[in-house]
Amino acid sequence: NAGVTQTPKFQVLKTGQSMTLQCAQDMNHNSMYWYRQDPGMGLRLIYYSASEGTTDKGEVPNGYNVSRLNKREFSLRLESAAPSQTSVYFCASSEGWTGPSQPQHFGDGTRLSIL
Amino acid sequence: DAKTTQPPSMDCAEGRAANLPCNHSTISGNEYVYWYRQIHSQGPQYIIHGLKNNETNEMASLIITEDRKSSTLILPHATLRDTAVYYCIVRALKAAGNKLTFGGGTRVLVKP
Numbered sequence: 001n002a003g004v005t006q007t008p009k010f011q012v013l014k015t016g017q018s019m020t021l022q023c024a025q026d027m028n029h030n031s032m033y034w035y036r037q038d039p040g041m042g043l044r045l046i047y048y049s050a051s052e053g054t055t056d057k058g059e060v061p062n063g064y065n066v067s068r069l070n071k072r073e074f075s076l077r078l079e080s081a082a083p084s085q086t087s088v089y090f091c092a093s094s095e096g097w098t099g100p101s102q103p104q105h106f107g108d109g110t111r112l113s114i115l
Numbered sequence: 116d117a118k119t120t121q122p123p124s125m126d127c128a129e130g131r132a133a134n135l136p137c138n139h140s141t142i143s144g145n146e147y148v149y150w151y152r153q154i155h156s157q158g159p160q161y162i163i164h165g166l167k168n169n170e171t172n173e174m175a176s177l178i179i180t181e182d183r184k185s186s187t188l189i190l191p192h193a194t195l196r197d198t199a200v201y202y203c204i205v206r207a208l209k210a211a212g213n214k215l216t217f218g219g220g221t222r223v224l225v226k227p
Contacts (some may be wrong), residue, residue, distance in 0.1 A: 004158075042202075042217030043159070091160050103149065104215060106158030 002026050006109035008089050012113045013081045021076040021110050023091030031094045032057075032074035033104065035065060036087040043090060049074055052095075081114045088112070119203045124222040134192040134196040134223055137203030140184040148179060148207055149215070150188045159202070159217070162188065193225045 007022045025032065030051045035043040035058075049068040063076045063085060074093075080084060088111050090091030092104040120138040127133040139148065150162040163170055163187075164193045170177045176189040188199055202220040 042219070043215065045215075092158075103161040103164060104159075105161060109156075115216045 002012070003103055004017060004091055004093055006107035007088075008110060009108070010111045011091045012115065013078075014115055015081060015083060017080050017081050017114075018077065019081065021089055021091075021109060021112075022073070023075065023089075025105070026072065026096075027093060027105065028071070029093035029100070029105075030071070030096050031080075032068065033092040033094075034064075035090045035092065036085075037109075038087050044065050045077040046076065046089075071102065079102045083114050086112060086114045119205055119218055121201075121203050121219065121221045124224070126224045126226055127148060127187070127190075127193050129195060129225055130192055130226050131225060132192040133197065133225070135188040135190075135201050135203075135223065136185065137188070138185045139205045142183050142205050144183075147175065148186050149204040149206060150175070150177065151202045151215070151217070152197075153202070153220075154196075154199040157166065158200075159215075162201075193223075195225050195227065197223065198221060198225045198226075 004025045012081045017036045018025040023063050033048045034046040037043050040100045042058050044053050046060055047057045047058055055068055069108045090106050090109045092106045094102040096102050147164050147166050149164040153159045161169045163172055163175050165177045165179055183212045200220040200222050202217050204215055
């Protein structure tokens with residue numbers, strides 16, 4: 001009963017390097033989300049995918065790209081990492097998004113440091 | 116989304132009920148109240164949600180006042196593992212991207 005699985009759990013990058021954060025859910029959910037959480041702050045939505053084949057920008061999309069590979073997987077890519085992208089990244093999923101009664105379920109995060 | 120107000124912190128004794136208040140005086144008729152918690156170094160965990168009726172599940176109970184301007188999350192028998200930051204969130208029917216807006220939350224410390 002894994003729920004939402006994120007890999008890697010920790011990563012250190014140098015400025016300008018690229019990497020992809022992976023997320024997979026096994027709950028047959030339609031919608032998936034990427035958030036970032038900076039120290040002492042709440043979560044901010046980066047991108048979301050309401051359903052397989054669609055993606056949309058959230059609050060803070062600059063510097064990121066996403067791919068909804070299939071219904072289970074939603075990846076987040078940093079093309080050229082910057083120190084301002086040092087954060088904890090959370091992936092979440094929900095059964096759907098067409099209504100407020102859809103709780104989101106979160107993974108345990110990827111802790112990313114950019115030097 | 117309606118704004119929520121929660122106390123920044125509270126302590127409770129292990130084995131006792133923990134009552135976490137939340138004010139949401141500007142809530143609209145079609146907005147739900149959600150509760151999440153975040154244990155240190157983990158992702159947010161969904162606890163419970165409701166519209167107007169009181170709700171109970173295996174984790175907690177949610178009491179919403181009749182005018183819906185406030186609610187209380189009740190952890191019936193707090194354990195040390197319930198130490199976490201608890202977030203009360205009110206979400207609009209068509210929130211952009213279905214996003215959750217996490218405020219400051221209440222930092223709950225369960226003491227032996």
